[in-house]
Amino acid sequence: MRKLMVFNNITLDGYFTDANDDMSWAHQGADEEWNQFTAENASSGGVLLFGRKTYDLMVSFWPTRQAHEMMPEVAEGMNNLPKVVFSRTMDHPTWNNTKLVKDNMVEEVRKMKSEPGDNMVIMGSGSIVSQLTEARLIDEYQCVVHPLVLGNGRTMFDGIKEKLPLKRSVSRTFKNGNVLLTYELE
Numbered sequence: 740m741r742k743l744m745v746f747n748n749i750t751l752d753g754y755f756t757d758a759n760d761d762m763s764w765a766h767q768g769a770d771e772e773w774n775q776f777t778a779e780n781a782s783s784g785g786v787l788l789f790g791r792k793t794y795d796l797m798v799s800f801w802p803t804r805q806a807h808e809m810m811p812e813v814a815e816g817m818n819n820l821p822k823v824v825f826s827r828t829m830d831h832p833t834w835n836n837t838k839l840v841k842d843n844m845v846e847e848v849r850k851m852k853s854e855p856g857d858n859m860v861i862m863g864s865g866s867i868v869s870q871l872t873e874a875r876l877i878d879e880y881q882c883v884v885h886p887l888v889l890g891n892g893r894t895m896f897d898g899i900k901e902k903l904p905l906k907r908s909v910s911r912t913f914k915n916g917n918v919l920l921t922y923e924l925e
Contacts, residue, residue, distance in 0.1 A: 776913070786857055822834060823839075869897055884919075
C-alpha cells in the first residue's frame with residue numbers, strides 16, 4: 740500500500756501561508772545545508788498532490804528558467820514527477836505530468852493509496868490536508884518549522900473536528916534555524 744505524506748513549511752505560530760496566501764517567507768534563510776536537504780527531498784521520487792491554489796503557485800515558478808537557475812535539482816524533480824491536482828474549477832492542467840481530479844477527492848486518494856506505485860506527497864494545500872486528515876488517509880506529517888511568527892494566516896488543519904493523536908518519528912535542526920518535525924499516526 741502506498742504511503743501518503745504531507746510536507747509543509749510552517750511558522751512558529753502554526754501557519755503555512757500568511758493571510759494573503761503568501762508563502763515566500765518559506766524560501767528565506769537558505770544555506771548550503773538547507774539547499775542540500777531540499778534537493779535530496781525533491782529527487783526522492785513520488786507523486787505530488789496539490790489543491791488548486793498550491794498548484795497555481797507551483798506551476799507559476801517551477802517550469803521557469805529562474806527556477807532552473809536557482810535550484811536545478813529541485814526544479815527537475817518538481818517538473819518531472821507525476822502530479823495530481825484536485826480542483827472543481829480547473830478545466831485543464833498545463834504543467835507536465837499532471838492529472839486533474841474534479842470530484843470525490845477522498846475516494847480517489849483512497850483508491851490511489853491501494854494501488855501499487857510510489858508514495859504520495861501533499862505540499863501546501865491546506866484544505867486538502869484538512870479533508871484528508873479528517874478521512875484518516877494521511878500517514879505522515881513532515882513539518883519544517885521556521886523561526887518566524889506571522890500573527891495571522893492559514894493552518895493546515897482548519898476545520899478539523901476531532902483530535903488527531905500523533906507520534907514523533909524524526910526531528911532535525913538545520914543551521915538556518917529551521918526544524919524538521921515528522922509525525923505519524925498513533
